[in-house]
Amino acid sequence: MEFEKCLLDKQKRVNERLKELVSNLDAPQIIIDSMKYSLLAGGKRIRPILSIAICEALGGNTEEVLDVACSIEMIHTYSLIHDDLPCMDNDDYRRGKLTNHKVYGEAIAILTGDALLNLAFEILLLSSKNSYDKRFIDAAFEISRASGVMGMIAGQVIDITNVGKLLNENLLKNMHEKKTGKLIEASCNVGAIIANRYDALPLTREYSKNLGIAFQIVDDILDVVGNSEKLGKSVGKDAKNNKPTFVSLYGLEKSRELAKEYSLKAAELAIKIDNTGFLHALTEYLLYRES
Amino acid sequence: MEFEKCLLDKQKRVNERLKELVSNLDAPQIIIDSMKYSLLAGGKRIRPILSIAICEALGGNTEEVLDVACSIEMIHTYSLIHDDLPCMDNDDYRRGKLTNHKVYGEAIAILTGDALLNLAFEILLLSSKNSYDKRFIDAAFEISRASGVMGMIAGQVIDITNVGKLLNENLLKNMHEKKTGKLIEASCNVGAIIANRYDALPLTREYSKNLGIAFQIVDDILDVVGNSEKLGKSVGKDAKNNKPTFVSLYGLEKSRELAKEYSLKAAELAIKIDNTGFLHALTEYLLYRES
Numbered sequence: 001m002e003f004e005k006c007l008l009d010k011q012k013r014v015n016e017r018l019k020e021l022v023s024n025l026d027a028p029q030i031i032i033d034s035m036k037y038s039l040l041a042g043g044k045r046i047r048p049i050l051s052i053a054i055c056e057a058l059g060g061n062t063e064e065v066l067d068v069a070c071s072i073e074m075i076h077t078y079s080l081i082h083d084d085l086p087c088m089d090n091d092d093y094r095r096g097k098l099t100n101h102k103v104y105g106e107a108i109a110i111l112t113g114d115a116l117l118n119l120a121f122e123i124l125l126l127s128s129k130n131s132y133d134k135r136f137i138d139a140a141f142e143i144s145r146a147s148g149v150m151g152m153i154a155g156q157v158i159d160i161t162n163v164g165k166l167l168n169e170n171l172l173k174n175m176h177e178k179k180t181g182k183l184i185e186a187s188c189n190v191g192a193i194i195a196n197r198y199d200a201l202p203l204t205r206e207y208s209k210n211l212g213i214a215f216q217i218v219d220d221i222l223d224v225v226g227n228s229e230k231l232g233k234s235v236g237k238d239a240k241n242n243k244p245t246f247v248s249l250y251g252l253e254k255s256r257e258l259a260k261e262y263s264l265k266a267a268e269l270a271i272k273i274d275n276t277g278f279l280h281a282l283t284e285y286l287l288y289r290e291s
Numbered sequence: 292m293e294f295e296k297c298l299l300d301k302q303k304r305v306n307e308r309l310k311e312l313v314s315n316l317d318a319p320q321i322i323i324d325s326m327k328y329s330l331l332a333g334g335k336r337i338r339p340i341l342s343i344a345i346c347e348a349l350g351g352n353t354e355e356v357l358d359v360a361c362s363i364e365m366i367h368t369y370s371l372i373h374d375d376l377p378c379m380d381n382d383d384y385r386r387g388k389l390t391n392h393k394v395y396g397e398a399i400a401i402l403t404g405d406a407l408l409n410l411a412f413e414i415l416l417l418s419s420k421n422s423y424d425k426r427f428i429d430a431a432f433e434i435s436r437a438s439g440v441m442g443m444i445a446g447q448v449i450d451i452t453n454v455g456k457l458l459n460e461n462l463l464k465n466m467h468e469k470k471t472g473k474l475i476e477a478s479c480n481v482g483a484i485i486a487n488r489y490d491a492l493p494l495t496r497e498y499s500k501n502l503g504i505a506f507q508i509v510d511d512i513l514d515v516v517g518n519s520e521k522l523g524k525s526v527g528k529d530a531k532n533n534k535p536t537f538v539s540l541y542g543l544e545k546s547r548e549l550a551k552e553y554s555l556k557a558a559e560l561a562i563k564i565d566n567t568g569f570l571h572a573l574t575e576y577l578l579y580r581e582s
Contacts, residue, residue, distance in 0.1 A: 025440055025441060026441050026445075027440045027441050027444075027445045027448070028445055028448045028449055028452065030448065030452060031440055031444065031445070031448045032440075035440070078405075082401055082402075082405065085398075085401065087396070087397035087398045087401070088398050088401070105378070106378035107376075107378045107379050107451050108448070108451075110373055110376065110378070110379070110401060111373075111444055111447060111448055111451075113405070114369075114373065114404070114405075114408065114444055115439065115440035115444045117405065117408060117409065118408065118435065118438055118439040118440065118444065119439055119440060121412045121431075121435045122432070122435040122436060122439050125428065125431050125432040125435050126432060128419065128428045128431075128432070129428050129429065129432050132423070132425050132428060134423050137416065137419045137420050137423060137428065138420065140412075140416050140419075141413070141416040141417060141419070141420045144409065144412045144413040144416050145413060147409055148406065148409040148410055148413050149316055149318045149322055149323075149326070149406035149409065149410060150316060150317050150318050153318075153322065153402055153405055153406045153409065154317075154318045154319055154322070156402060157318070157319045157321065157322045157399070157402055158319055160398050160399075160402075161319065161321060
């Protein structure tokens with residue numbers, strides 16, 4: 001109960017700040033509307049919440065990490081918009097609503113993704129410029145590497161170029177480590193960086209690596225056994241699209257075991273980072289989530 | 292002759308550095324190949340050359356501005372790849388070669404654009420991180436604003452949402468000011484910033500605004516009277532696509548007069564920035580170019 005209230009509070013704070021960050025942009029109405037449509041469509045806000053929770057746990061200031069955290073959510077949202085396009089995963093629903101290109105058309109959807117990626121860096125650079133403080137530059141660089149061609153984009157390339165192929169464990173892990181893992185890792189690391197606790201980076205790295213894999217295995221499981229209404233997106237699409245997943249490689253039971261194993265490791269590390277128990281509870285919540 | 296040699300030298304320097312910047316990236320081969328295909332396809336390298344020329348003219352260091360300049364060329368190239376997509380301008384040729392999506396398919400083309408935009412910021416942030424020098428942060432912020440939803444992306448949105456409509460002069464100018472003008476302006480301003488000559492910014496701003504409009508009018512003229520072989524892209528596509536242009540608004544003769552008028556203003560300002568004559572010659576070269 002305490003955890004849930006704390007989670008909702010953090011989500012609310014992120015949502016309010018995201019809304020502010022896309023207001024008062026001097027740009028054509030249609031692209032503002034489209035950015036808001038996808039960015040303010042809900043979502044669990046896991047990544048920014050990880051940044052905030054870790055920053056707070058390590059003695060940092062919430063105000064200082066908030067925009068950095070929100071920039072990560074923008075990058076995550078841009079990646080979803082582009083991944084959903086007809087030439088990629090061709091998805092119709094996301095976060096319980098029609099995907100961006102279904103509402104605004106492909107051209108505006110592509111530009112909306114571009115705009116959100118760019119805006120994330122505008123925000124990160126404005127934070128850097130407001131203080132010229134090395135922490136903000138380090139955090140922005142960390143995020144840029146995670147979202148780039150050696151991180152998230154590489155994962156998406158491995159994904160779309162291996163449809164219909166049976167990946168071995170190493171390649172599957174490599175794909176997920178890049179596609180979802182890198183940005184989750186950056187979310188955790190920037191929490192430590194903005195808290196000026198560079199000494200905690202080995203711990204946040206190890207925590208986030210385990211969390212990232214557990215998170216992705218649960219995602220793969222939910223695509224098989226999940227409820228599309230709760231998930232807000234279509235289910236069974238990995239199998240339909242012939243995508244390599246943990247479930248297709250190991251089956252459901254073994255995948256569940258693996259998710260627990262990685263979550264357990266992550267949960268152990270969470271306690272070392274955060275003695276309030278929030279990060280530990282969040283880690284368990286992500287394992288047992290239904291969406 | 293002296294000008295041409297100097298121009299070629301600068302182009303060579305930019306091309307060599309661009310090549311280095313996309314080598315040794317730890318990413319799937321196909322996206323590396325695709326990034327190289329579009330980024331190293333030639334092009335006049337006007338934007339990075341403006342940055343370098345202005346930085347040098349104002350007493351700055353070429354080595355310091357080189358990566359900043361190259362990041363702008365990456366952003367320009369990403370915008371071309373996305374603009375050429377079937378759902379946008381649907382172009383088959385660019386810089387004398389098949390467009391990216393014609394060779395690599397739409398999914399990889401979109402990801403290649405994303406990757407180049409992201410890599411530009413990785414490079415800008417690495418420059419910032421290597422020195423924690425305010426000049427690099429200011430330059431990166433300047434570029435991020437120019438390429439974002441209040442700059443270049445706004446211009447592209449105005450463009451694709453006004454196909455077939457007759458724009459008035461103000462809206463047409465606003466579109467071009469954003470679509471091409473903002474990034475040209477940033478290219479010039481970062482030259483002054485990296486040279487640590489913030490006092491010259493009013494001058495580089497005024498110069499680049501005039502240059503940007505002249506550049507765009509010449510672009511519109513070349514689409515009507517140009518040679519597709521020299522241009523390396525299809526001609527007549529503005530009229531075919533029913534796009535608003537300076538030529539459709541004013542006709543050819545008046546457009547030529549306007550191009551000269553803005554170039555003349557830019558050329559006058561060029562002398563104030565650069566007493567070597569290179570920037571002045573470059574400004575004239577852009578007015579009389581055939582591609």
